[in-house]
Structure formats: C-alpha cells, structure tokens
Amino acid sequence: xxxxxxxxxxxxxxxxxxxxxxxxxxxxxxxxxxxxxxxxxxxxxxxxxxxxxxxxxxxxxxxxxxxxxxxxxx
Numbered sequence: 001x002x003x004x005x006x007x008x009x010x011x012x013x014x015x016x017x018x019x020x021x022x023x024x025x026x027x028x029x030x031x032x033x034x035x036x037x038x039x040x041x042x043x044x045x046x047x048x049x050x051x052x053x054x055x056x057x058x059x060x061x062x063x064x065x066x067x068x069x070x071x072x073x074x
Contacts, residue, residue, distance in 0.1 A: 051059055053066035060066050 053060055053068060056066060056068040058066060058068070
C-alpha cells in the first residue's frame with residue numbers, strides 16, 4: 001500500500017494560521033508606514049492654513065472677505 005506523498009496532504013490548521021498571522025502583520029506594518037507619511041508636512045501646507053478665515057475657520061475662496069465678515073450665512 002503506497003503512502004500518500006506530502007503534496008497530497010491538505011493544509012493543516014497550523015499552516016493556515018501562520019499565513020493569516022503573516023498577512024495581518026504585513027497589513028499592520030503597511031498601516032504604520034502610511035501613518036508616518038501622513039504626519040509629514042507637505043509643501044503648501046502653510047498656504048492652505050492662511051486661506052482660512054481667522055474668525056470662523058472656514059476656507060476663503062477668492063480674494064474677498066469671508067461670509068462671516070459680510071454678515072452672510074453662518
């Protein structure tokens with residue numbers, strides 16, 4: 001009676017668990033790298049902050065005054 005070869009054996013729980021642990025670990029490492037890049041200050045950040053209204057904090061579009069200064073919508 002021939003014994004089954006190692007290729008015909010279905011994956012065991014240990015192998016599946018190891019693969020899942022590796023996938024989760026790689027995912028967490030990738031998320032950490034993305035978080036580090038997200039904390040970097042990109043060029044133009046100061047210009048974006050200066051485009052905000054100092055009173056209400058909304059972005060000003062164009063060169064005119066903000067709506068809160070004109071007495072427009074709140």
